[in-house]
Amino acid sequence: MPELPEVETVRNSLKEIILNKRIKDVVVRYDKIIENVSVDDFINKLKGQKIVDIKRKGKYLIFVLNDYYLVSHLRMEGKFFDYTDFDYGKHDHIIFIFDDFNLRYNDTRKFGRMDLFDKSVDIYKCKPLVSVGPDANCDEASVEYLESKFKKINKPIKETLLDQSIMSGLGNIYVDEVLFMAHLHPESKTCNLDLDDIKNIKEAATIVLNKAITMGGTTIKSFAASHNHTGLFQNELLVHTKETCPICKSKIEKIRVGGRGTYFCSNCQKIK
Ligand SMILES: [Zn+2]
Numbered sequence: 216m217p218e219l220p221e222v223e224t225v226r227n228s229l230k231e232i233i234l235n236k237r238i239k240d241v242v243v244r245y246d247k248i249i250e251n252v253s254v255d256d257f258i259n260k261l262k263g264q265k266i267v268d269i270k271r272k273g274k275y276l277i278f279v280l281n282d283y284y285l286v287s288h289l290r291m292e293g294k295f296f297d298y299t300d301f302d303y304g305k306h307d308h309i310i311f312i313f314d315d316f317n318l319r320y321n322d323t324r325k326f327g328r329m330d331l332f333d334k335s336v337d338i339y340k341c342k343p344l345v346s347v348g349p350d351a352n353c354d355e356a357s358v359e360y361l362e363s364k365f366k367k368i369n370k371p372i373k374e375t376l377l378d379q380s381i382m383s384g385l386g387n388i389y390v391d392e393v394l395f396m397a398h399l400h401p402e403s404k405t406c407n408l409d410l411d412d413i414k415n416i417k418e419a420a421t422i423v424l425n426k427a428i429t430m431g432g433t434t435i436k437s438f439a440a441s442h443n444h445t446g447l448f449q450n451e452l453l454v455h456t457k458e459t460c461p462i463c464k465s466k467i468e469k470i471r472v473g474g475r476g477t478y479f480c481s482n483c484q485k486i487k
Contacts, residue, residue, distance in 0.1 A: 219386070219424065234266055234268070235266065238263065238264050244303070273379055274289070373390055373391075373401035400486035
């Protein structure tokens with residue numbers, strides 16, 4: 216699944232391709248990707264619209280058009296590719312046709328979704344964006360904010376950090392890295408963490424996310440920002456998928472927390 220840094224890479228790649236370009240036509244080959252409007256509405260409203268900007272909230276891409284916002288989530292396998300031919304592949308589900316190329320939303324798993332809103336709508340107060348927390352590396356996700364949320368949560372900290380409604384941007388790989396850097400066992404109870412733990416989490420989350428964004432994300436399994444981009448962050452991982460702790464040389468343990476494969480060092484990461 217693409218995580219926030221990968222989505223940021225996709226956003227930057229897409230800006231190079233479609234910014235200030237006008238959509239001539241749209242082809243929808245799999246209806247269910249369009250969430251909140253009919254397929255006819257989707258096509259008719261998008262025709263003639265120019266891509267004014269591309270923003271992001273958490274893992275959602277927000278295409279700012281003349282009159283609309285198109286909100287897109289790639290989920291497991293969604294990707295955008297640009298082509299100059301019209302030889303559509305089996306997994307090209309939505310095609311945005313521009314003057315001299317077409318942009319294809321490709322999704323082998325078909326889990327990705329798109330929502331279209333009028334510009335008059337405050338999209339941050341509507342589904343799906345209303346339940347997206349602030350990016351982990353931004354000021355809004357402050358230590359005070361996290362403290363107020365964490366003290367009410369009885370779950371393992373790993374699950375809390377994966378909950379994108381509290382804080383956005385930390386997927387499974389990044390949470391393992393953050394907890395390793397903060398010296399916290401992934402099964403520590405969220406409400407047991409003290410202020411120093413929360414400061415350590417905030418600091419580690421900011422470092423990990425900023426670094427991952429700079430390096431273009433992590434390429435594990437299948438992710439491509441566009442044709443030839445691959446992320447480099449996997450070369451920087453300290454604990455996720457590793458066998459030996461880089462600090463104490465103990466064997467890295469693998470357990471499941473909240474159903475997710477979790478790597479940690481039982482010597483360096485203390486349970487709270
Ligand atoms: Zn260790």
